[in-house]
Amino acid sequence: MSVRWGFLGAGMIARVGLAPAVHAADGALLQHAAARDHARAAALGAVTTGTSYEAVLADPDVDAVYIALSNEAHLPWTLAALRAGKHVLCEKPLGLSAGEVEQVMAVAAETGRTAVEAS
Numbered sequence: 001m002s003v004r005w006g007f008l009g010a011g012m013i014a015r016v017g018l019a020p021a022v023h024a025a026d027g028a029l030l031q032h033a034a035a036r037d038h039a040r041a042a043a044l045g046a047v048t049t050g051t052s053y054e055a056v057l058a059d060p061d062v063d064a065v066y067i068a069l070s071n072e073a074h075l076p077w078t079l080a081a082l083r084a085g086k087h088v089l090c091e092k093p094l095g096l097s098a099g100e101v102e103q104v105m106a107v108a109a110e111t112g113r114t115a116v117e118a119s
Contacts, residue, residue, distance in 0.1 A: 002027050006056040006086065008077055009068035010035035010044055013091060013118075018066055019044045032056045053077060057084040066118075067091060075100045078115060082107045088115040 005022050007014055010033060022030045023045060033046035034056045041049040048059065056062060057080055064087040067077050074090050081088045082104070094117035095101035108115040 002029050004029045004031040004061050004063045006031055006059060006062035006065045007033040007035075007041075007044060007046065007068060008053045008056060008065060008081075010037070010040035011068050014044060014066065014068040015040075018068070018118075031061050032059045057081055057086060062086060064089065071096060075103065078104050079107050082111045082113050082115060085111065085113065087113050089118055090115065091118050093117065 005028060007019070007030065019030060022028045030044060030046040032048040033041045033044040034050050034053050035041040036051060038049065038051050041051065056065065065081040067074060067081065067088060067090040069077060071093060074093065075095055078088050078090050078094070094104055104115050
């Protein structure tokens, strides 16, 4: 079985770390990537690219989402991804406070999805 990834954001870690790792991994596919700049999303080499984070979360061909956005965007997009039925790998920090991390864990438990912080 293959894990089909969606990326929110196309910053340096996504470009030089995670996207190459997904492309090199057996059983992984970079299905959908979105960034504010479409060219940066396209450079990640996903099957589908665009500028809409919502489209990544709505894509039925995405199983797990990597969140590579600015720190203040981690909580809302992590919660949205979990509620969309996606597993989440979020760049550090998972939350800006212990309370935010508790929210993530509660929604992960509620949805039966996994949320982890990249290290």
